[in-house]
Amino acid sequence: MARYPKPAEGSWTEHYPELGTGPLSSEDSISPEFYELEREAIFKRAWLNVGRVEELPRKGSFFTKELVAAGTSVIIVRDMKGEIRAFHNICRHRGNKLVWKDFPGEETRGSCRQFVCKYHMWSYDLDGALNTVPQEEEFFDLDKAIMGLLPVHCDVWAGFIFVNVATEPSQTLTEYLGPMVLALSDYPFHEQSDRYAFRATVGSNWKLFMDAFQEFYHAPYLHGGQTPTKFTNMIRQFGFEAPFYKLEGPHRVVSTGGVRGEDQPEDMIKPIERKLRSGLFGPWDHADLSIENEQDIAGVNPSGANPWGLDSYQVWPNFVILIWAGGWYLTYHYWPTSANSHVFESSLYFVPPKNASERLAQELALVSFKEYGLQDANTLEATQKMLETRVMSEYVLNDQEVLCRHLHKEVANAVEEYKKETQGAIV
């Protein structure tokens, strides 16, 4: 018996008939050839979130981002006019990587007045213009005016910095995000400026980790040990249901109901959670945001759940914004490095604490997040290893896993589209 009403078609999945209800092929998570197609069809064409404006607090602030799947490394910088720009991280002289520290493959960040190549000291202004070339007179017909850094398309929405490595993106960032994601534009992300960032190298296809965090069907089972036995037994008896799923273009969202910590009986909650009034869902006491009720924002708690738990926006292709009812949010990024590996990144964002109690509540939330995340990351390696045996070639999904179905469908569509275009070009 469903706790929440389903769409008239009888299920969320059938509400979107293009998804079908049949099994999915696991080939898209294990095939190196398919991964190469994903790089071309998706990562070299999509708007990719690389961070937030708070990471570039001053003129001259910069960071680099390794976009392995998009085939490049980029520099993101706030130039001397305060404008945020992106460039390919390559010196125009002989192609050396321009900005790096100690290890060429690692990302770096900092502040500078100009970019100087370590190799022959070519220097560039922060707007990309080539500034000085040692022994310039030794070159032949060197036109410095056309030897600036190679720009990458860059735009900002709600403080989130996006880049697109396509020569000419087919959509502006606003067109790309579409009304469903843009409905979050007024959410006070910028007020939640205390950031905690995690990184993991995971031995699975990037989509398998996305799948783990776009369904909550697994939560009572994989994470059953994270809660007192009585609580685990209760949630296993009822299972997980979300009151709201929505797909729009390649993006998708799930919104869930929540629980109020203080409503839980003593034996349903861990001692540390009761003492600190916090847990995986974050601090029980709502953060002080300038907005009176963030649920008045169209994109927040779209189903009007009461109590509300969270909204998880899966922004195409590899970026997640997860807004918690307690007035904090986190982001996930899944950066593919091969068919069976990716770098998983997560950042938790809180309003700066007013006192130690608030800081301790935040600490419990972020430690809990890691505790759950370790179980997820490890399990995905187990999935990847067995899918690669091809003992099973297809897998089934239930209605609470509708977003997984949508992701794989969208990836397949993008790859098909790309194949059609490139075959057309050859003919």
Next chain:
Amino acid sequence: MGTDSALLPSAFSDLEPYAQAWCLPTENQRFAKRMSSSMDEMESFYNAAFPRLEEAKAYLDELDVHDLPGDAENLMHMMFSLIIVSFPIELWRQPAVPDAGAAEIVCWLEAPL
């Protein structure tokens, strides 16, 4: 203030025996300490520190959380360690997260205190 060699505020001198080991400023250090400690060591620390958590909060809440004196900052870091140790003690009965053997998640950025 405590005595010269004390790491914690004098009101928390009973926790001083645990200070050297558990007043650790980063999540990386605290997680590594948890993983390399025995359950007996963590249980001893938890049993001493958990009953003082309420008072530690009250003490620290009187101060500016963004400008804690050294001994109070140590106390804060110790309470962060208590949080990380609460998982082995309250749930796992072992230092490591179950079913997470091959996974590693590194916290590379923490908001400054």
